[in-house]
Amino acid sequence: MQQQNPQQQNATARQMLLATSIPVRKKVGSFTGFNLGDTARLKLLNVGLTTGVQAIVSYNVTNGGTTPPAQSNFGGSVIANKIVLTDYNQIERISTDGYSLKVLNAFKRRRFNGFSSAAYPQFPALSNTTEFETFQSGAVTNQQNRVFFDIPFAVDAEHGDLRGISLSQAVVGEQFVSIKFADTLLGADPLLYPYQDAGSSTSTLVGTITVDLYQEYLQPQSLQYIPLIDASTIYEIKGLFKSxxxxxxxxxxxxxxxxxxxxxxxxxxxxxxxxxxxxxxxxxxxxxxxxxxxxxxxxxxxxxxxxxxxxxxxxxxxxxxxxxxxxxxxxxxxxxxxxxxxxxxxxxxxxxxxxxxxxxxxxxxxxxxxxxx
The missing domain is CATH 2.60.120.20 (Jelly Rolls)
Structure with a gap:
């Protein structure tokens, strides 16, 4: 029998991993107390083969003024000015803004997801329910904004593309997700601030910002089923290049x-x-x-x-x-x-x-x- 080359070995191991491993989604934790301008640095779990992370950012706002503020044309995701995913080797796999990351995920999935704004609503009839993202418009008092960020290690684990998967079942070492929040809710640049002034507008954070963090990983049944080329590949998303x-x-x-x-x-x-x-x-x-x-x-x-x-x-x-x-x-x-x-x-x-x-x-x-x- 002819010996497999490395690419064939990787494909076989990937196929066996997908067929035999246990897919797990586990809550890392609920982290509170963040203010505008803060950076939340959240440690991931040392478990399995991590395919991705989901961060759910929620906070309450009071909007008013002579004329209530206008929503950013780019939706509520701009609350995250910067999202960084750092692996065990301190390589920044992802370093981009929340809006650009959501756009990328939409095109990868070939469906419009996660853009809740007056100009471009995702679920017009459901935009204020707690099951979906919320982005308050008009004059509101102590109402919640909520946005989901899918932060991938692997290219497309949902459809079996494991390039970039992270071998996270390590005794030592740490992996992190960092989220830098907007300095204020109200500002001129629609890529930096969730709301823009429509005429003596006000937008105030009520309380603090909360991040619910989930980690998705595969639990392998055997080390021989680890696709080494996939695990040695960096899937990189680099943004925030301004000129x-x-x-x-x-x-x-x-x-x-x-x-x-x-x-x-x-x-x-x-x-x-x-x-x-x-x-x-x-x-x-x-x-x-x-x-x-x-x-x-x-x-x-x-x-x-x-x-x-x-x-x-x-x-x-x-x-x-x-x-x-x-x-x-x-x-x-x-x-x-x-x-x-x-x-x-x-x-x-x-x-x-x-x-x-x-x-x-x-x-x-x-x-x-x-x-x-």
């Missing part, structure tokens, strides 16, 4: 893709003077390799229609999602890969593009608890 250069009327901007990565998607948000850019501002979109080879070309209106059709919902103005999941881009092969956007009209002020990249790469680190000898 304001070259954004002007009739201007052209280039956004670099990360080097030496297998890029599965990128997501970009354009803000002009604290307002999401619209179809009259972003003109064309091009994906370019090595400065001249055009890999993808579109106008912004067509791109918006495509994104809507892919998930059945509107994720907001100024957004560009580039889906490379079927044909991932290896920047080690293509070399310099850039997204080019050009603009028709730009107002100026607080104006920038923010980018997020979803990638894979080999960790090069020994797995915790497994000898390399």
């Amino acid at each position: 304001s250069s070259d954004i002007s009327t009739n201007g052209e901007k280039l956004i670099n893709y990360p080097n030496v990565r297998t890029v599965m998607s990128s997501f970009h948000v354009g803000i002009d003077n604290n307002v999401p850019m619209g179809a009259t501002q972003i003109n064309t979109i091009k994906l370019i390799a090595n400065g001249s080879q055009i890999m993808h070309e579109d106008n912004y209106a067509t791109k918006r229609r495509y994104m809507y059709g892919e998930i059945g919902g509107n994720i907001g103005n100024g957004t560009i999602y580039m889906n490379h999941r079927s044909f991932p881009i290896s920047t080690a092969i293509y070399g310099n890969v850039q997204l080019q956007t050009d603009y028709l009209t730009i107002t100026g002020g607080n104006t920038y593009m923010q980018s997020q990249f979803e990638s894979l790469y080999a960790s090069g680190q020994a797995l915790p608890g497994i000898s390399t000898q």
Whole structure:
């Protein structure tokens, strides 16, 4: 019988793991007492093969003023300005903002999930029930906002893609989820603050912020069923790359893709003077390799229609999602890969593009608890 190569061994081990392991979802804890501007640093459990984490952020608000505040066009997820997932080797698997992470999860699942706002409601008839996310609008007193964040280790454990899975059954070492909350509830930038001033508006946190944390993992029945290539792969989601250069009327901007990565998607948000850019501002979109080879070309209106059709919902103005999941881009092969956007009209002020990249790469680190000898 011919000996299997490493890729075949990994595929066999993955298949056996999925067939024999016990899938577990366990509550890590309910953590309270966080204030606006705080960072919640929450330790994960040292158990099994972790596929992902879910954080549920809830807090109460009182909104009022001469005119009640307007909701952020990007929904209640902007309460999380930064989410970081750190593994045993202190590698930040995820470092991005709450909104961009929710957009990525929506496109991965190909369904509109988790955008509760007046402009883009997810469940119009159910948006104020406790079973779903809530994002209060209008004048309210001591009412709850609630938002769910799915924070993955593995690419898509739900459908059997375990690349990036974390071997968490270690005696020593720690893994963390960190969530940096918005400094205030009310502010000008819709990517940083849940509410914007509509005319002498007020928005006040009542009490403190609570995070309910759940960990999802597989409990293997045998160590021989651990897919070593999957467990040695880093599934990376890096965002919060902001740049304001070259954004002007009739201007052209280039956004670099990360080097030496297998890029599965990128997501970009354009803000002009604290307002999401619209179809009259972003003109064309091009994906370019090595400065001249055009890999993808579109106008912004067509791109918006495509994104809507892919998930059945509107994720907001100024957004560009580039889906490379079927044909991932290896920047080690293509070399310099850039997204080019050009603009028709730009107002100026607080104006920038923010980018997020979803990638894979080999960790090069020994797995915790497994000898390399």
